[in-house]
Amino acid sequence: MNDLANVFQNTFGFEVEEYNIPGYNSQLALVGKINSWASEYNNNDNLLIVYYAGHGLYHKKSRQLSLSP
Secondary structure (H helix, E strand, O other): OHHHHHHHHHHOOOOOOOOOOOOOOHHHHHHHHHHHHHHHOOOOOOOOOOOOOOEEEEEOOOOEEEEEO
């Protein structure tokens, strides 16, 4: 993760924020974090890149993704 963050910061000039998804209500926490970012930086000049290094399970019937740290 440090190497990837270094490339984004030092090569491309992006701000980098690492967010550890909690084990409880992980999907709600992640959606909340993304919504918070979108609310603060909502314009065409910003780009959000999410790199997820964990596990997930897609539930076809409910069409929901469950994330695990």
